[in-house]
Amino acid sequence: MAWIRLKPLSQQTIVITGASSGIGLATARAAARAGAAVFLIARNEEALAHIVEELRHRGARADYAVADVGKLEELEAAAKKAEEAFGGFDSWVNDAGTSVFGALEKLPLEDHRRLFETNYWGVVHGSTIAARALRRRGGAIINVGSVLSDRAMMLQGAYSATKHAVRAFTDALRMELEREGAPISVTLIKPSGIETPFQEHAKNLLGTPGVRIPPPAYDPRLVARAILHACAHRKREIVVGFGGHAISLMGNLFPRATDRVLEAVGFSAQTTQKRPKPARADNLHEPREDGTEKSLMRPVAPLRRTSLFLEAQLHPALTATVLAGLGALAAGALAARGQRRMPAPRRLAQRWH
Incomplete structure (x- = not known):
């Protein structure tokens, strides 16, 4: 097995697909704050240009390329531009994705195929491009799956299938790279329901005004934290949010x-009477209005900005130490309580006399 050495974030160049909104945008901003150079890829050039201008204004090194991740030649051209702009990259984040809400029998075949082109083939294209480049110098490939990589959700059947496929591909790629001794870390990120424009961008075939992610909803910055941790630390999987993990x-x-x-709850939990802004709705086949980390639709539940479950995964040794300490304190408290309840020896002797 190869020794994998990942650079600190401040020394990295990070490529991020799906970077024009949601998790990708949150990751780009967080990476720039950490001192990394960022190269952003998405279909929406207007949004990308605005984001890069924002990051450069804050002193970050940033550039972009317009590409549809489902088209290999476009993503290869984007990777070449990243090489020209920064001399290479150290981490590649496959985040681009979209969804369709609808019963599988009513889902047009062209929509089903398009969903796989973005969510699955985009990961395949990005991972193979990154693996070729990182074999020479080492680095990290981070694929964004979902808690639905493990458990399918009705009315998001096609989306769930793409995320199951992403998990299988990621696991197989990791094993193959390890077997050949390639110095590449491969991580799967599995977010729970995240408060992003995902619910506005998804295509809606349910006949309701809008669709939504089932609560609880987590802040996209938590996923960005997990992704950037994986850029600098070798991790197999990271789950963001215990709510989805529990399912x-x-x-x-x-x-x-x-x-x-x-x-019983699948339909009501994923539908809403709130209608998305027309300019943002349904980006399955064409890019729509982007540029925000979170949905412009009012959240259906309080937004969770922290996750102890995530922190426990990022710092397992510290978590084990804390739990052991708490266990020792609890055992000591129980022992002391037992001693207080036990009669004193002299009183016992008096009772016998």
């Missing part, structure tokens, strides 16, 4: 019961 866990332990629960 996956329940599905593994009690699959039929989980089916029943999701069948």
Whole structure:
């Protein structure tokens, strides 16, 4: 197995696909704040140009390329531009993605195929391009999956299928690179429901005014934190948000019961009477209005900006130490409580006399 050495963020150049909004935009901003050079890829040139101008104004090194990740030749041209702009890259983040909400039987085949071109083939294209480049100098490939990589959600069946495929591809790529001794870290990020423009950009075939992510909703900056941690630290998987992870866990332990629960709440949990702004709706086949980390639709539940579950994964040794300390304190408290309840020896002797 090759020794994998990942640079500190301040010494890295990071390529991010799907960088014009949501998780990708949050990651680009966080990376720039950490001192990294960032190269952004998306379909929306207007949004990319504005974001790069913003980052450069703040003193960051930033550039972009317009590309559809589902088209290999466009993504290869974008990677070449990144090489020319920064002399290479150290981490490649495959974040581009979209969705369709609708029953599988009513989903047009062209939409189903298009979803796979972006969500799955975009990861395949980006990962293979990155692997060729990083074999020479080492680095990280970070693929953004979902908690739906483990447990499918009704009415997002096609999206769930793409994320299952992303997980399988990522696991296989990791094994193959390790076997050949390539100095490349491969990480799968599995977000729960994240408050991004995802719910506005998704195509809606449900006949409702709008669609939404089921609560609880987490801040996209939490996912950005997980992604950047994986850029600098070798990690296999990172799950963002215990809410979605709990559903996956329940599905593994009690699959039929989980089916029943999701069948009962799946429609109401994913629909809303709030209609997205027309300029932002349905970016499946063409780019739509971008440029924000979060949805412009009012959240259906309080936004969760912290996650102890995430912190425990990022710092497992510290978490184990804290838990061991808490366990020792609890054991000591129980022992002391037991001693206070025990009668004194002299009193026991008096009772016997």
